[in-house]
Amino acid sequence: MTITITAFDRSPDGGKGLARDTRVRWALEEVGQPYDVRLVGFPELKQPAHLALHPFGQIPTYEEGDLALFETGAIVFHLAERFAGLLPADADARARAISWMFAAVNTMEPPILDLTTARIFEGDKPWAAERLPLVQARIRPRLDQLAARLGKAEWLDGDFSAGDLMMVSVLLRLRPSGMLDDYPTLAAYVARGEARPAYQRAFADQLAVNTRA
Amino acid sequence: MTITITAFDRSPDGGKGLARDTRVRWALEEVGQPYDVRLVGFPELKQPAHLALHPFGQIPTYEEGDLALFETGAIVFHLAERFAGLLPADADARARAISWMFAAVNTMEPPILDLTTARIFEGDKPWAAERLPLVQARIRPRLDQLAARLGKAEWLDGDFSAGDLMMVSVLLRLRPSGMLDDYPTLAAYVARGEARPAYQRAFADQLAVNTRA
Structure with a gap:
């Protein structure tokens, strides 16, 4: 189908x-x-x-x-x-990969989206400059914790999984802010995700849509 | 085990x-x-x-x-x-119930959590009063859309599922704000969730922990 x-x-x-x-x-x-x-x-x-x-x-x-x-x-x-x-065959490893999928969208993404909201929808407000450091400060502990858990591993839990796909995608939203630069192991993790041929094809296809005449 | x-x-x-x-x-x-x-x-x-x-x-x-x-x-x-x-046996219905689980945590919960953040962590900031209506205004379209989809149904998609469990739980966070009162069908949906014997037992057990001597 x-x-x-x-x-x-x-x-x-x-x-x-x-x-x-x-x-x-x-x-x-x-x-x-x-x-x-x-x-x-x-x-x-x-x-x-x-x-x-x-x-x-x-x-x-x-x-x-x-x-x-x-x-x-x-x-x-x-x-x-x-x-x-995108998911390991072992039942426990599969459940842990799903934990990372939910962690990406419910623990990491909300504070990261707040940064986008602050810049795009509240960037012209009188509080924008003073509030921005607070918003960034709510993201940093999450990045610290994620970097601590990832350590020197290639992916979050064994082989690449849907958990990594979601987490890398969420972290990519942070790149324009420059905050990822303070976390070299996370920046390298994101780069590993982007280097996957499947990501490259996906990126190229969405780019083609958005740059067509 | x-x-x-x-x-x-x-x-x-x-x-x-x-x-x-x-x-x-x-x-x-x-x-x-x-x-x-x-x-x-x-x-x-x-x-x-x-x-x-x-x-x-x-x-x-x-x-x-x-x-x-x-x-x-x-x-x-x-x-x-x-x-x-907590999940229907039919494969398509099961996938739709999972959609509601993710919708609860990734579409509904982030703007609702922003309201908590605004009140608890930024309630003493000079911008608190002026910013609050903006935060509330980002929740209302989601509530409008959820109410439109729920319509007169008892649950979001057929029988009660893990999707409803998560959505009701997320909406419960909004009750202290009074915003749910503007959405009678959603308030009734939340009340149906709370009336379930399983919720009643869960609530009583966490209350007992928090009110013990």
């Missing part, structure tokens, strides 16, 4: 790979599944046809036959469960 | 059920599994023994034989996968 995902017609990041379809594209490339992309403009996101697929009017969505899914983490998990390559 | 979770020795909420062990207790009650609780004080959270279990020094954790997990969402999912009662 054909897999179809949605992506922004024009991503707000202009193709830097930060829109969440990149995570799903990456997962699809890791598991070697072909897919179609339906591009959606901003006005369409909030219209009934798209809201039927995604109750919060976002991208990406995932369609495969009668199945329609939303939420990047859930789509990546569905792919990881259905196809080999 | 005995299941052991960790919880705060004294929860910052004094037993209102907002500490995340309540979510795991609720899941354990729904699937009918007995469990032990090890209480952890704040200084211990950041010590090596606990960090070995939870890299971010939080509660809850989950131990069962050789398996150690962290992240509430991952623990609830592990229980839902292992025992009957």
Whole structure:
């Protein structure tokens, strides 16, 4: 059955790979599944046809036959469960990889997204400059703890997994801030993720959409 | 094998059920599994023994034989996968329930947590009063969209699932703000969750910890 995902017609990041379809594209490339992309403009996101697929009017969505899914983490998990390559076979190792998927979206991503919010949506507010260090200070303990756990390992728990895919993707959001530069082991971890051929293909494909004439 | 979770020795909420062990207790009650609780004080959270279990020094954790997990969402999912009662048998319905689990922690919870952060950690800042409406305004579209999707249904997608358990738990964090009162169908949804015998037992057990002499 054909897999179809949605992506922004024009991503707000202009193709830097930060829109969440990149995570799903990456997962699809890791598991070697072909897919179609339906591009959606901003006005369409909030219209009934798209809201039927995604109750919060976002991208990406995932369609495969009668199945329609939303939420990047859930789509990546569905792919990881259905196809080999993103979750270990051992039951305990699999459960730990899923812990890292949730840690990426629920422990690491919220303070990182706050930084984006502070810069983009509150950058013109009178408190912007004074508040920014507070927002950054809420991210640093998480980065310290993640770096401590990763140590000298290549990936978070044994082989590359969907947990790494999600964590690298979340950390990539931090790169424009320069904060990753203070964490060389995390920067190297992110670079290892980006160097994977599957990531390279996913990145190139979203870039092609966002730089087309 | 005995299941052991960790919880705060004294929860910052004094037993209102907002500490995340309540979510795991609720899941354990729904699937009918007995469990032990090890209480952890704040200084211990950041010590090596606990960090070995939870890299971010939080509660809850989950131990069962050789398996150690962290992240509430991952623990609830592990229980839902292992025992009957929290995920539908049909593969597509199961994948959709997992979408709601991720939606709860990655789409709904971050703006709701921002409200807690604004009140608790930035409540004394000069921008607190002026910024609060912005933070609330980022939650309302999510509540509108969730209410629209729920409609007149009892649960988000068919029978009660781990997706509802997580979503109700996230919405409960919003109750102190009064914002839920503007959404009667969501308030009723949360009340249905709270009325479940499994939730009642979980709530009572965490309350007993926090009100013991």
